[in-house]
Amino acid sequence: MSTGxxxxxxxxxxxFWLGGCLSAFGHGEEVHYHVNAYLVIGEQRTALVDTGDPAHRDVVLAQLDEALGGRKLDYLVPTHPEIPHAGNLPALIERHPEAVVVGETRDYxxxxxxxxxxxxPLGPGASLDLGGRELVLMPAHIRDLENTTWAWDSGAGVLFVSDGFSYIHDVPAPDDEEDEPVHRPGQCRLLSxxxxxxxxxxxxxxxxxxALYWTKFVDVSDAFTAIEELLDAHPTRFIGPAHGNVIDDVDGMLRTSLAAHRAVYQNRPVGNDSL
Structure with missing residues (x-):
């Protein structure tokens, strides 16, 4: 079930923060799971980072029309070709015939x-001049697929991190491992x-x-050093994950996310270190 x-x-x-939430039931109550997309509007051009889930197609299209306010969409920037991130590309391409898909599009x-x-195709380091601001493509230091790409908006200092910095709000009890625990209704559009x-x-x-099973077998300390260097070079007020509330406490969430990755690695399955 979808909601949003x-x-x-x-x-x-x-x-603008677009998208919706997938709805499920756990612990006897309804819980939600974010699937986010973000629209960046410059003086001359616009860019949509990620596309939202196909379950939210109509919601995303309506939100996008409202946020554009009559402007055209110039760029579609999926962070990688997985359904929650690129699943609405066909509908968006058809709806916006002048928009081009940019990024690590090697297999699209x-x-x-x-x-x-x-x-x-554009790789990390490339930038899109939107007029008065740039959307800069960044290497994804925490990624799902090999061609995952992050992006940074110079106008407002927002770092879009795809599956990085994702989190949920209701960790299940040990006997509920198959549930999909997430935030509760009413929390869908709140900053962290x-x-x-x-x-x-x-x-x-x-x-x-x-979501990122490989993190059980990889120490990401060096990746977080690179993330800190990225943040030093690109002042960031907000982090926009694909899954989770928009983060407005960047320093606090950086510490939380690093500690989470270390916890996953330290509790990895014994005997699988070679994977």
Missing amino acids: TTSARRIADGV HLHLPEFADRLT GEMPEPPTVEQAAYGTGR
Whole structure:
């Protein structure tokens, strides 16, 4: 079951939070799971980072129309070709015939051969001039697929991190391992600082160990050193994960996420260190 708000949320000047939540039931109550997309609006051009889940197609299209306010969409920037991140590309490409798909699109023509002429490959370090601000493509230091790409908006200082910094809000009891625990209704469009409590290490570790299974076997300390260097070079007020509330306490969540990754690694299955 899908659910979501009908309007995008403006989180900073020229940056809108789109998408919806997937709904499930756990612990006798309804819980939700974010699937986010973000619209960045410059003086001349616009860019959509990720596309949302196909279950939210109509919601995302309506939110996008509202946030654009009559402007055209120039760039589609999926962070990688997985359904929650690129699943609405066909609908968005058809709805916005002038938009081009940019980023690490090396294999997108295999998924979308009918739109091969709309793909423009750009790697980390490339930037999109939106007019008055740039959307800079960044290496993904925590990634799901090999061609995952992060992005940073120079106008408002928002870092879009795909599956990085993801977290949930309701860690299940040991006998509920098959549940999909997430935040509760009413928390779908809150910043992390607006939540009743900030994300915990346990909440971040639960999502990390299941969504990014490789983190059980990799010490990511060096990756977080690189992330700190990235943040030093690119002042960041907000972190926009694909899954989880928008983060407004960047330093606090950096510490929480690193501790979560270390917890996942330290509790890895014995005897599988060679994987």
